[in-house]
Amino acid sequence: MNPNESLVADTKNTWCPGCGNFAIQHAVKFVIEEFEKEGVPRENFVFVTGIGCHAKIADYFNLNSFYSLHGRTIPVASGIKMANPDLKVICFAGDGDLYAEGLEHLIHAAKRNIDITVICHNNRVYGLTTGQYTPTSPYGYRGKSTPGGIHEYPLNIIEMLLGSGATFVARGYSRKIPLLKRIIREAILHPGFAHIDVLQICASFFNMTPQYDEFVYETSEANVSQFDVACRTGQQWNYSDPGPIPLGIFYKTIKPSFPENKEKKVINREEIIRTILSRYS
Ligand code: SF4
Numbered sequence: 001m002n003p004n005e006s007l008v009a010d011t012k013n014t015w016c017p018g019c020g021n022f023a024i025q026h027a028v029k030f031v032i033e034e035f036e037k038e039g040v041p042r043e044n045f046v047f048v049t050g051i052g053c054h055a056k057i058a059d060y061f062n063l064n065s066f067y068s069l070h071g072r073t074i075p076v077a078s079g080i081k082m083a084n085p086d087l088k089v090i091c092f093a094g095d096g097d098l099y100a101e102g103l104e105h106l107i108h109a110a111k112r113n114i115d116i117t118v119i120c121h122n123n124r125v126y127g128l129t130t131g132q133y134t135p136t137s138p139y140g141y142r143g144k145s146t147p148g149g150i151h152e153y154p155l156n157i158i159e160m161l162l163g164s165g166a167t168f169v170a171r172g173y174s175r176k177i178p179l180l181k182r183i184i185r186e187a188i189l190h191p192g193f194a195h196i197d198v199l200q201i202c203a204s205f206f207n208m209t210p211q212y213d214e215f216v217y218e219t220s221e222a223n224v225s226q227f228d229v230a231c232r233t234g235q236q237w238n239y240s241d242p243g244p245i246p247l248g249i250f251y252k253t254i255k256p257s258f259p260e261n262k263e264k265k266v267i268n269r270e271e272i273i274r275t276i277l278s279r280y281s
Contacts, residue, residue, distance in 0.1 A: 005062050006062065007032060007033065007042065007061055007062055007063065008025070008029060008060060008061065008062070009059065009060050009061060009062045011059045011060055013056075013060060014056065015053065015056065016203050016204045017203065018203030018207075019053070019200075019201065019202065019203050019204075020174030020198075020199075020200035020201035020202070020203075021053060021054060021056075021057065021121060021174075021200060023174040023175065023177050023180065023200075024054075024057070024092075024119065024121060024174060024180070024198055024200060025057055025060060025061075026177060027172075027177055027180040027181045027184055028057075028061075028090075028119075028184060029061070030181050031181055031184045031185045031188065032045060032063075034185065035088075035185075035188070040088070042062075042063060043064065044086065044087055044088055045063055045064065045087070045088050045089075045090065046063075046064045046065065046077075046080055046087050046089050046090070047061065047063055047064070047065040047066070047090050047092060048065070048066045048068055048073045048076045048077040048080065048089065048090070049066070049067055049068065049073060049091075049093070050068055050069075050070055050071060050072065050073045050091075050092070050093040050094060050097035050098065050101075050102065051067075051069065051070040051071075051094075051097055051128075052070075052093075052094035052097045052121075052127065052128045053094065053121070053123075053127045053128045053202075054092050054093065054094045054097070054200075055067060055092065055094070057092050058092070066080070070097055070101045070102075071093075071097050071098065071100070071101025071102030071105065072101075072102060072105070073091040073092070073093045073097070073098065073102065073105075073118070074091060074093075074098075074102060074105035074106060074108075074109045074116070075105055077089045077090075077091045077116045077118075078109060078112075078114050078116065081114060081115060081116050082114075085115070088117070088188055089115075089116045089117070090116070090117045090118075090119060090188070091116060091118045092119050092121065093119070093120050093121070094121050094122075094123070094126075094127075094128075094134075095120060095121070095124055095125075095134045095135065095136050096125075096126045096132075096134040096135070098118070098120050099120070099122075099134065099135040099136060099155060099157060100134060100135050103135075106118070106161075106164075106195075107160070107164045109193055110164035110165050110193050110195065111164050111165045112193070112258045113165065113166075113167055113192045113193045113255050113256070113257050113258055114192075114193055114257065114258045115191055115192055115193065115257040115258070116193060117184075117187045117188050117190075117194045117196070118193075118194065118195045119184065119187075119196050119198060120157075120195070120196065120198060121198055121200040122136055122157075122197050122198055122199055122200055123200045123201065123202035123205075124136045124137050124138070124141075124154075124199075124202075124206055124208070124239070125137060125141075125143065125202050125205050125206040127202045127204065127205055127206075130144060130204075130205060131143040131144050131145075131205035131206065132144065132145045132146070133145070133146055133150050135154060135155045135157075136154045136155060136157060136239045137150060137154060137206075138154060138239060138240040139151070139152070139153050139154065139240045141206075143205075153238070153240060154238070154239035154240050155239070156234065156237075156238055156239055157239070158171065158197065158234035158250060159231065159234045159235065161195050162227065162230055162231055162234060162251060166193055166194075166195050166251070167190070167192040167193055167194070167251075167252070167253050167254065167255050167257075168186075168187055168190040168192060168193065168194035168195065168249070168252050168253075169195055169230065169234075169249075169250045169251045169252075170183045170186075170187065170194075170195070170196045170197070170248065170249040170250060171196070171197045171198070171199065171245075171247050171248065171250065172184075172196055172197075172198040172199070172247060173198065173199045173212055173216050173245075173247055174198060174199065174200045174201050175201065175209065175212065175213065176216065176247060179247060179248065180198065183196055183248070183249060184196065186249060186252075191257050192254065192255060192257040193257070199212055199216075199245070199247075211242055211243070212245065214242075214243065215237075215242055215243020215244050215245045216243070216244075216245045216246075216247050217244055217245070217246060217247065218246075218247050218248050219246040219247065219248040219250065220248075221248055221249050224249055224250070224251060224252045225252060225253050227251065227253075230250045230251035233246050233250045234250055
């Protein structure tokens with residue numbers, strides 16, 4: 001990996017014009033360049049992606065990355081982090097990918113407080129497969145597979161994460177890039193499980209720009225460590241009604257993270273391997 005090489009790869013980009021993924025890519029590039037200037041080498045970052053439009057971000061960066069199966073970013077990222085706790089492991093996932101196929105992994109990673117960063121490109125639709133509904137599509141959403149509109153309510157993912165024990169919960173928006181950069185940086189610095197739900201515009205299948213632009217606002221972070229305040233902020237928008245839609249870091253608290261004692265764990269791992277091998281010698 002050449003530190004003088006551009007972080008953005010030469011790979012042909014196939015995201016649709018106007019896609020919010022470009023903004024997320026730009027924000028992530030900015031943050032990693034900032035870390036590099038502060039002495040964190042780029043090889044310390046590992047990206048893990050799921051399956052979906054978001055996943056192409058792995059192709060568009062000159063960084064170590066791992067394309068996982070659908071919904072399986074978190075177990076892969078957890079394994080990488082446990083094998084080498086010095087790495088900064090960032091999961092990129094889609095809302096269908098993470099909040100449907102990968103939901104159990106998400107809940108348990110939050111509960112475990114494993115020190116990884118999860119960035120969900122939440123366009124509230126399956127974009128790569130042209131517009132099926134996801135767990136955060138609004139009530140009544142009409143897509144190719146649901147022309148009559150869906151008759152179920154969306155998951156409020158912020159409430160769910162707070163209830164699962166996540167120690168860093170935030171929401172960004174792909175058209176508020178300075179805020180997104182700040183949230184991503186804070187999430188990477190957070191010593192524990194950090195989740196960012198990014199409202200990402202899907203320009204082709206569910207363009208929410210007018211609604212989001214009208215209703216988003218930046219929430220106060222004065223009481224960011226107070227769980228009850230975070231719950232109330234999370235309840236302000238249910239992913240179905242128009243708004244208001246709070247953005248920012250809703251909750252941040254410090255708890256022991258997993259793995260918390262890397263030296264002890266490395267020694268144990270070697271001992272375990274030696275013990276197993278001795279049985280066959
Ligand atoms: S389908 Fe939607 S999410 Fe996928 S690249 Fe196009 S605009 Fe982006």
